[in-house]
Amino acid sequence: MSILPQVLFLLLFSVAGFILYKRIKTIRQMIFLGRPEQRNDQKGERWKTMGLIAFGQKKMFKRVGPAILHLMIYVAFIIINIEVLEFITDGLSGSHRAFAPFLGSSYVVAMNIFEFLAFAALVSCVAFLIRRNITKVPRLRMGELKGWPELDANLILWIEILLVSAILTMNATDQVLAERGVAGYQLVEGLFFSSLIQPLFTTFGDTSLVVLERFAWWFHIVGILGFAIYITYSKHMHIFLAFPNTWYSNLKPKGEMKNMPEVTQEVKLMLGIQEEGGAQESPSEIARFGAKDVNDLSWINMMNAFSCTECGRCTAECPANITGKKLSPRKIMMDTRDRAEEVMENINNGGKGLDDGKALLGDHISKEEINACTSCNACVEACPINIDPLDIILQLRRYVAMEESGSPAQWNAMFQNIETSFAPWKFPPTDRFKWADKLKDQEAK
Amino acid sequence: MSEKSYKVPTMAEKASAGEAPEVLFWVGCAGSFDDRYKAVTQAFVKILNVIGVDFAVLGEEETCTGDPARRAGNEFLFQMQAASNIQVLNGYHVKNIVTACPHCFNTLKNEYPALGGNYKVVHHSQFLQQLINEGRIVLKGGGGYKGKKITFHDSCFLGRANGVYEAPREVINALDMELVEMKRCKSKGLCCGAGGAQMFKEPEQGKKDINIERTEEALGTGAKTIAVGCPFCLTMMTDGIKNKEKEQDVQVLDIAELIAKDLNLS
Ligand code: SF4
Ligand code: SF4
Numbered sequence: 001m002s003i004l005p006q007v008l009f010l011l012l013f014s015v016a017g018f019i020l021y022k023r024i025k026t027i028r029q030m031i032f033l034g035r036p037e038q039r040n041d042q043k044g045e046r047w048k049t050m051g052l053i054a055f056g057q058k059k060m061f062k063r064v065g066p067a068i069l070h071l072m073i074y075v076a077f078i079i080i081n082i083e084v085l086e087f088i089t090d091g092l093s094g095s096h097r098a099f100a101p102f103l104g105s106s107y108v109v110a111m112n113i114f115e116f117l118a119f120a121a122l123v124s125c126v127a128f129l130i131r132r133n134i135t136k137v138p139r140l141r142m143g144e145l146k147g148w149p150e151l152d153a154n155l156i157l158w159i160e161i162l163l164v165s166a167i168l169t170m171n172a173t174d175q176v177l178a179e180r181g182v183a184g185y186q187l188v189e190g191l192f193f194s195s196l197i198q199p200l201f202t203t204f205g206d207t208s209l210v211v212l213e214r215f216a217w218w219f220h221i222v223g224i225l226g227f228a229i230y231i232t233y234s235k236h237m238h239i240f241l242a243f244p245n246t247w248y249s250n251l252k253p254k255g256e257m258k259n260m261p262e263v264t265q266e267v268k269l270m271l272g273i274q275e276e277g278g279a280q281e282s283p284s285e286i287a288r289f290g291a292k293d294v295n296d297l298s299w300i301n302m303m304n305a306f307s308c309t310e311c312g313r314c315t316a317e318c319p320a321n322i323t324g325k326k327l328s329p330r331k332i333m334m335d336t337r338d339r340a341e342e343v344m345e346n347i348n349n350g351g352k353g354l355d356d357g358k359a360l361l362g363d364h365i366s367k368e369e370i371n372a373c374t375s376c377n378a379c380v381e382a383c384p385i386n387i388d389p390l391d392i393i394l395q396l397r398r399y400v401a402m403e404e405s406g407s408p409a410q411w412n413a414m415f416q417n418i419e420t421s422f423a424p425w426k427f428p429p430t431d432r433f434k435w436a437d438k439l440k441d442q443e444a445k
Numbered sequence: 446m447s448e449k450s451y452k453v454p455t456m457a458e459k460a461s462a463g464e465a466p467e468v469l470f471w472v473g474c475a476g477s478f479d480d481r482y483k484a485v486t487q488a489f490v491k492i493l494n495v496i497g498v499d500f501a502v503l504g505e506e507e508t509c510t511g512d513p514a515r516r517a518g519n520e521f522l523f524q525m526q527a528a529s530n531i532q533v534l535n536g537y538h539v540k541n542i543v544t545a546c547p548h549c550f551n552t553l554k555n556e557y558p559a560l561g562g563n564y565k566v567v568h569h570s571q572f573l574q575q576l577i578n579e580g581r582i583v584l585k586g587g588g589g590y591k592g593k594k595i596t597f598h599d600s601c602f603l604g605r606a607n608g609v610y611e612a613p614r615e616v617i618n619a620l621d622m623e624l625v626e627m628k629r630c631k632s633k634g635l636c637c638g639a640g641g642a643q644m645f646k647e648p649e650q651g652k653k654d655i656n657i658e659r660t661e662e663a664l665g666t667g668a669k670t671i672a673v674g675c676p677f678c679l680t681m682m683t684d685g686i687k688n689k690e691k692e693q694d695v696q697v698l699d700i701a702e703l704i705a706k707d708l709n710l711s
Pocket of ligand 2: 307329330387
């Protein structure tokens with residue numbers, strides 16, 4: 001037997017591995033355009049969160065229908081990857097169904113499980129295509145998805161359909177060949193789903209069946225390698241990033257805004273409040289208050305952006321978006337990722353990087369968008385993988401208010417009221433306790 | 446007994462008498478200045494009085510927590526407010542705070558600790574719930590609410606922001622009213638539109654105002670009483686009801702007002 005297929009396989013495998021390695025490095029670099037942030041306390045709680053939210057998909061089940069469809073694809077993805085191990089073994093050693101002798105009768109069971117999952121994934125992908133393109137679920141049809149995001153979503157579904165069809169075709173042709181006693185093919189009695197499509201192939205001659213079987217085999221493995229590379233350019237990075245992303249979830253109450261210690265220092269200096277225990281450092285070099293561009297955000301914000309599945313559950317719950325405002329929390333995440341990719345491209349094309357005259361705020365996200373946010377946390381609550389669009393919005397607002405004094409006029413007036421009357425409305429501070437006057441005159445019951 | 450008037454002691458008075466009250470009632474700017482919300486402040490103080498809770502307020506020493514400034518991006522102003530409030534609170538050795546404003550609640554509870562202010566802070570719905578559970582508030586069935594339909598609008602800063610969903614509902618249940626939930630409730634509750642400093646500016650361009658969207662949902666329950674636990678929600682929902690010209694049949698009330706009415710205090 002020729003070793004050419006093995007050599008070819010090894011070559012393909014190595015090239016794919018190399019490209020993948022480069023892509024992962026680039027993505028890492030893009031995520032770490034963000035500032036450092038420590039978030040690794042409460043490790044037990046973090047593992048638990050990751051287990052429930054990413055592995056257990058707890059938040060997906062807020063919408064049961066899509067959750068079940070998604071679960072099918074997800075389980076199929078994980079389990080079929082075990083079969084890919086057999087593929088790789090076969091590919092490298094030139095064997096066929098290398099695991100069958102070791103697993104004995106449980107091999108059939110395993111294969112049937114794979115086939116069931118392949119079939120379930122097929123059905124789910126078709127259902128998802130229908131939701132996207134025929135029944136047109138509103139959150140999957142919004143303006144920010146025009147172009148690549150929409151194509152990406154559909155492509156992925158088609159690729160998945162082709163890949164699982166390849167598995168079923170491969171098993172069916174393989175078994176027809178085995179039944180005919182063609183050398184190298186072994187009978188795996190009782191494969192349910194592929195046996196259903198076997199009649200399609202019984203009229204084929206042996207040679208064409210072998211060609212078909214080999215084609216399906218190669219198509220599937222090359223497809224998987226290609227898919228692995230493809231997802232690094234796609235919203236499907238969540239397959240991997242959902243895990244670290246949920247591990248690094250914000251475990252504090254959602255209402256708590258991150259403190260800015262550099263401001264605390266300045267305020268203390270101004271008010272002449274001495275820090276307990278020792279000399280004060282003068283405020284350290286601060287690049288910027290708030291965030292204007294991706295490098296002002298934290299790496300966790302960036303990881304959020306690369307994990308985003310563009311599902312739009314956040315936007316579907318956003319009160320501003322529901323009432324027709326420009327703001328869409330999903331778009332905030334997509335813009336952050338787009339900007340990181342733009343910066344990276346700049347770096348790769350000769351080094352301008354962040355100084356390309358553009359920024360996240362202004363060129364991607366407008367003030368009108370961030371000014372519409374009610375900080376209601378509906379987006380954060382809705383996100384199936386604990387992404388926090390609000391955190392980014394609030395950092396951008398900080399930049400606008402503190403670096404540009406560019407907040408809406410009514411907010412500036414509110415700031416002034418707080419400064420002069422210690423309340424957001426213009427009332428004399430001496431009126432603050434007047435509400436009690438009426439009570440003090442009233443007879444208690 | 447009947448000659449007595451309501452007492453509203455200040456921390457300064459308590460301190461000069463050498464006393465420290467059990468709990469500080471943080472009134473908040475809306476509770477101090479907003480005509481409608483002053484009624485809630487008064488209702489809550491009446492309840493505290495009749496039950497005999499040892500409380501005090503800061504009076505003119507209280508200032509804005511800084512929440513709207515912080516959400517609008519002005520961290521500097523927020524921290525100035527926080528620092529001076531913390532100085533006052535720590536000066537009186539305050540340990541327990543109750544407030545009727547979820548925004549003050551969130552800021553005092555979650556954001557002051559990083560700046561040196563550590564207190565046990567509860568929202569008035571939690572405080573009332575506890576008083577009911579302890580049997581200190583014995584409901585009388587006044588106000589004619591018993592058995593009537595009511596819906597509760599979750600404040601984002603109480604609900605999603607801090608996970609307090611049950612306390613206000615338990616208070617309502619104690620009133621023996623029929624609680625009809627809106628479709629979007631608890632963790633899925635829809636904002637009234639005022640959070641994140643939106644209270645202090647016109648909404649951005651859009652198809653609809655958020656409070657109208659929410660009011661329609663509340664009216665859809667058929668309840669004639671919409672209960673809230675937040676001054677901004679109260680304003681937004683009341684405006685929504687006016688917009689729908691329903692102010693004759695539908696009331697928007699804070700849960701403290703409901704209790705006060707039940708106790709025949711108003
Ligand atoms: S926090 Fe802001 S962006 Fe998120 S849902 Fe609420 S209004 Fe929309
Ligand atoms: S942020 Fe979360 S909810 Fe929003 S689109 Fe991305 S994954 Fe979906």
